[in-house]
Amino acid sequence: MLLRRTDLPLDRDASGRFLPWLVAVMVYLAALALICAIGANKVVSRWDQGLAGRMTVQVPASETGDGDRAGEVLAALQAMPGVRSAEALGAEEIARLLEPWLGTGSAYQDLPMPTLIAVRIDRAAPPDMAQLRHQLTQIAPGTVLDDHQSWLGKLLDLARSVQLVAVLVVGLVGASAVTMVIFATRMGLSVHGRVIELLHLVGAQDSYVAAQFQAHALRLALRGGVLGLLLAILTVLLVANLLRQSDAVALPDLSLLPLEWSLLPLLPLVVALIAMVTARLTVLRTLGRMP
Amino acid sequence: MRFEDVSLRYGAGPEILRHVDFHLEPGSFHFMAGPSGAGKSSLLKMMYLAQRPSNGGIQMFGRDVAGLSRSEAALMRRRIGVVFQDFRLLDHLSALENVALPLRIGGQRADKVRKHVAELLAWVGLADHLHALPPTLSGGQQQRVAIARAVVARPNLLLADEPTGNVDDRIAVRLLYLFEELNKLGTTIVIATHNETLVSRFSHPVLRLSAGEIRLSRSASPPGGQSTKGSAA
Numbered sequence: 161m162l163l164r165r166t167d168l169p170l171d172r173d174a175s176g177r178f179l180p181w182l183v184a185v186m187v188y189l190a191a192l193a194l195i196c197a198i199g200a201n202k203v204v205s206r207w208d209q210g211l212a213g214r215m216t217v218q219v220p221a222s223e224t225g226d227g228d229r230a231g232e233v234l235a236a237l238q239a240m241p242g243v244r245s246a247e248a249l250g251a252e253e254i255a256r257l258l259e260p261w262l263g264t265g266s267a268y269q270d271l272p273m274p275t276l277i278a279v280r281i282d283r284a285a286p287p288d289m290a291q292l293r294h295q296l297t298q299i300a301p302g303t304v305l306d307d308h309q310s311w312l313g314k315l316l317d318l319a320r321s322v323q324l325v326a327v328l329v330v331g332l333v334g335a336s337a338v339t340m341v342i343f344a345t346r347m348g349l350s351v352h353g354r355v356i357e358l359l360h361l362v363g364a365q366d367s368y369v370a371a372q373f374q375a376h377a378l379r380l381a382l383r384g385g386v387l388g389l390l391l392a393i394l395t396v397l398l399v400a401n402l403l404r405q406s407d408a409v410a411l412p413d414l415s416l417l418p419l420e421w422s423l424l425p426l427l428p429l430v431v432a433l434i435a436m437v438t439a440r441l442t443v444l445r446t447l448g449r450m451p
Numbered sequence: 452m453r454f455e456d457v458s459l460r461y462g463a464g465p466e467i468l469r470h471v472d473f474h475l476e477p478g479s480f481h482f483m484a485g486p487s488g489a490g491k492s493s494l495l496k497m498m499y500l501a502q503r504p505s506n507g508g509i510q511m512f513g514r515d516v517a518g519l520s521r522s523e524a525a526l527m528r529r530r531i532g533v534v535f536q537d538f539r540l541l542d543h544l545s546a547l548e549n550v551a552l553p554l555r556i557g558g559q560r561a562d563k564v565r566k567h568v569a570e571l572l573a574w575v576g577l578a579d580h581l582h583a584l585p586p587t588l589s590g591g592q593q594q595r596v597a598i599a600r601a602v603v604a605r606p607n608l609l610l611a612d613e614p615t616g617n618v619d620d621r622i623a624v625r626l627l628y629l630f631e632e633l634n635k636l637g638t639t640i641v642i643a644t645h646n647e648t649l650v651s652r653f654s655h656p657v658l659r660l661s662a663g664e665i666r667l668s669r670s671a672s673p674p675g676g677q678s679t680k681g682s683a684a
Contacts, residue, residue, distance in 0.1 A: 167552065169543040358539050361501060362600075363529030364556045365522055448521070 167359055168352050168369070170376040175344035179377075182340055183384030183435070184391065186333040187428050191392030194427070197326035198420055200319040207315060213283045215307040217246075219300050221272035229300040230275035236299055237279055242287030249276045334434060341377050341435045345442040348373060356447075370443035374436045381435035385428025393424070452498065452608065452639070457507035459493055467493045469663045471507070475641070477607070480634045482650045483643040485660030491643040492536065494660065495610050498641065499533045500524050512607065529557055532601035532638075534611035538593045540585040546572060546596045547581045553604040571599045574629070576622070590617035598626055602633055609633060611642045615649060623649055 170176065217237065219230045230248060237246035249257075254276060281287060289307065296303045349356065356369055400415050416424075457471040468490045475481060485491050496502035497509060500516060509516045511527060519527065532553070540549050547568055554564045572581055575595040585593050594617045601609060609630065615623035627642075627649065634640045641658070644650060650657060657668040 167541065167544070167555075169541075172543075354539075355541060357501075358541070359552075359556065360525065361499060361528060361533060361539075362553050362556055363525055363531075365525045368556060450521075 166372050166376070167364075168348070168355055168372045168376075170348055170352070170372065173344070173348055173351060175347060176376075176380060179340060179344055179380045180384030180387065183337065183381045183428075183431060184388035186336055187385045187388030187431055188392045188395075190330045190333040190431075191389055191424060191427055192395065193326035193329035194424075195392070195396050195416065197323040198416065200322040204312075204316050204319040208312060211308045211312060213244075213281055215279045215281060215305060217277040217279055217296065218304040218306065219275040219277065220302040220304075221274050222300075230277070232299045233275075233296055233303060234277055236295060237277060237292075240287050240292060240295075242282050242285050244280045244282050246277055246279045249278060333431070337381070337431050337434050338438050341381070341438040342442050345373055345377065345439045346446065348376075349443065349446055366444055366447040369447060370440045373443045374440040377439035378432050378436040381432040382428060385431045389424060389428050452512075453510040454497075455508045455510075457497065457504045457509060459490070459497065459502070460505050466505075466663055468504075468660075468665075471665050473658065473665060473667065475639055477639055478634065478637050480631070480640045480653075480655040481642070481658050482653075482655055483641055483658045483660065484645065484647065484650060487645070489660040490663050491660055492612055494665075495533075495612050495641070495643055498608075498610050499531050500528055529553070529604065530607040532604065532606035532609045534594075534598050534601045534609075534614040536612040536616070538585075538597040540593055540596055540600075542585050545582045545584060546577055546588070546599075549585065549596055550599045550603050552600060557604060568599075568603060571603055572596070575599050575626070591619070591622065594618060595622070595626070598629070602629065602638075605633070605636065606638060608639045609641070611640075613644055614642060615644065615646060620649075624652065627653065 217233065219233050222229060234246055234248055237243050254273060257276075289305065293303075293305050296305065359369055396416075404415075452475040454471050454473050457468060458466055459468040460466045471494070483491055483494065493502065497504055498511075500511070500519075503517070512530060514523075514527070516524070516527075541552070544552070547565070550572060551561065551564055551568045554568070555561065569578075569581055572578060575598060577592060577595055577599075580588060580592060583592075585596065588596065594614065598611070598614055601611065611630070614630075615626055618626065623646070630640050630642065631653075659666045659668050
């Protein structure tokens with residue numbers, strides 16, 4: 161009964177109305193940024209793992225018939241140390257690869273098509289790529305070796321950029337939370353100046369007053385943080401569902417692992433703790449300056 | 452409590468109090484009288500550590516208050532009960548919660564103090580208003596809540612600024628008896644009042660303030676006759 165209300169009527173302050181919503185928006189943005197960073201990381205690692213130890217050799221078609229040249233390249237690859245396997249793709253497989261660009265049908269069968277050879281290399285003892293390239297171009301001029309590193313490197317750069325942006329967003333969210341709580345706390349100190357003075361006159365320490373502000377800030381930030389997180393989760397589930405329905409393999413996979421899901425609630429908790437500590441320090445600092 | 456050559460002025464204004472010297476023994480009971488504007492409230496403010504003197508020294512409970520940190524001052528204020536002239540109750544808290552405030556700040560558990568607080572409120576005639584919010588109480592009722600809050604923690608020093616200003620004579624005398632009971636338990640009492648009739652009903656010495664100076668009168672009679680200037684012991 162006696163502790164049902166706090167000594168300071170902070171719940172009636174304007175901060176009680178705007179702070180949870182602002183925190184909700186910030187946590188929402190931070191959660192989305194983190195999930196995007198996790199998604200980008202997954203794309204890179206999926207492609208990295210999928211393409212690790214693989215390369216593609218493209219033997220251009222020859223007007224005089226490339227069957228022999230492709231066969232020679234294939235034989236050279238199979239004999240090369242460090243090459244675990246080399247296999248020319250069949251017509252059906254090439255047709256499937258070209259389908260997104262040329263569509264179904266047999267129109268492309270009249271075109272001079274290169275021969276594609278899928279090569280798996282020994283990652284422990286890979287072949288000398290420069291030597292391999294030289295050797296294959298000797299056999300079939302214009303042969304292209306693609307070990308996917310250039311493409312993967314760009315993808316990795318993109319993922320790192322996304323992660324950097326996510327870190328910046330989280331940092332900005334933290335800084336904004338601190339600024340907002342400082343503002344709201346100072347406003348509260350000003351509005352409740354007479355009550356605080358009375359508490360002091362009755363024997364309250366600065367820490368007693370600070371405890372009320374920090375509990376208030378914790379409560380508001382937690383309320384807003386949970387709301388923001390729930391909205392972010394809903395958004396992610398919606399977007400993940402849309403991504404699953406599309407066939408775009410290069411898009412990130414936003415489905416999270418249980419461990420990643422379990423980390424997300426830390427976001428509102430951390431923001432709430434930041435708010436609590438900020439409120440406490442603001443009160444102690446402000447009251448400490450008083451005579 | 453010892454005041455030594457204490458003067459007070461606000462900013463660059465005139466001196467409100469000049470060369471105030473007195474000493475109150477532990478367990479003493481004093482009235483403080485004087486016309487409006489004589490400096491009674493300012494003197495009380497210095498007594499409850501809400502105002503520092505412009506000059507001079509103040510010792511409370513054997514400590515020089517000028518050397519107290521904020522934390523030490525807060526702990527010292529817990530030994531002082533104050534009845535403010537404007538009551539200064541917290542409007543969003545019930546009478547019960549207002550009275551329990553010093554106990555709560557002192558770290559006592561709420562469930563342990565409820566009975567004690569309710570009894571005290573009953574003693575000041577507010578048994579039926581335990582859960583009333585101050586704005587719903589009359590001036591006299593608010594004053595009694597303020598008095599109950601000041602005495603609930605059994606302070607070593609009780610300072611009251613016009614504590615009977617809003618109650619009838621019967622309640623006023625009853626409240627003065629409450630202060631006397633506290634005084635018998637060892638609490639030092641200083642009551643600022645302009646009610647000479649009330650002061651005359653008791654035999655306690657009177658600190659008379661006039662034009663910023665203080666005189667000690669052994670009776671309720673006006674200064675000049677039996678008054679002595681300076682320290683009281």
